């Protein structure tokens with residue numbers, strides 16, 4: 001197999017808590033006014049060329065932080081990020097310029113991420129000018145027309161402003177802007193969350209078509225497991241700043257191994273097994289204000305034993321190629 005396009009190596013990110021975290025009820029007053037938030041606690045993960053890696057996990061588990069580190073909006077406290085074999089997490093803004101073109105991001109809210117004062121033409125021209133500085137006006141105009149056509153929009157979209165479009169059309173414009181610099185990787189952070197279900201399918205199909213046509217790689221962050229099942233090549237399941245399972249799509253949905261993945265997937269009704277009962281997790285959801293000593297999932301895991309509370313489980317490759325970070329899986333402990 002060729003080398004991965006992206007590698008996250010033992011990535012850690014700690015934030016100082018935002019003001020709303022300052023005095024939560026569970027936080028003793030004697031503690032710092034700005035306690036630490038352990039957003040990523042040692043992420044080891046790769047993205048292969050041409051694949052769609054979907055990252056799933058409940059809110060606050062660190063999915064967006066991972067994306068922001070890759071795109072250079074945040075720097076890690078520990079560990080490294082490699083793109084095309086080059087370490088990119090320590091680069092200055094100017095050293096990062098060549099990678100800006102190769103790594104593009106599509107956000108959840110296309111309205112907030114498109115400048116409302118610029119027409120679609122101006123938005124696209126700005127991106128193109130930055131990366132194809134030598135192009136003539138005619139070349140730029142022709143490229144914009146073709147670009148809009150390729151995402152299902154017509155030339156008359158050029159003179160309109162973002163607010164004149166529907167949510168789905170705005171997401172097409174965001175995709176056009178990302179594609180305008182001919183990237184290798186597109187990071188899509190919940191790109192469908194603000195769209196109607198019928199429009200979600202159109203945007204998803206467009207993204208899949210573009211991937212086939214241009215050989216793109218996607219890092220796709222979502223809460224929606226139906227989207228993951230339709231769209232992913234591989235899936236990384238995150239829990240509280242750690243990756244607990246990575247597997248190709250079929251393996252993950254057919255044979256999830258980590259107890260958290262099993263609970264997560266049991267919430268989707270399956271036509272092939274209507275008798276399957278959803279697994280209800282008990283126990284308090286841990287806070288990222290405390291660095292977990294052992295497995296981050298142990299206080300909600302019905303399979304946990306003393307070892308799980310004391311020792312951090314590492315990702316271990318299984319016989320079917322998936323990777324699982326779980327002492328219970330390693331020891332063969334199963335649900336009763």
Ligand SMILES: Nc1ncnc2c1ncn2[C@@H]1O[C@H](COP(=O)(O)OP(=O)(O)OP(=O)(O)O)[C@@H](O)[C@H]1O
Nearest residue numbers: 015016017018037039059060061062063064065288
């Ligand atoms: N700039 C920041 N300052 C302080 N804390 C932050 C900052 N950014 C993220 N966090 C915290 O880091 C943790 C991980 O956040 P992140 O946004 O990566 O999670 P997420 O999995 O993407 O969540 P969601 O699915 O809700 O978007 C959260 O506890 C969040 O509150």
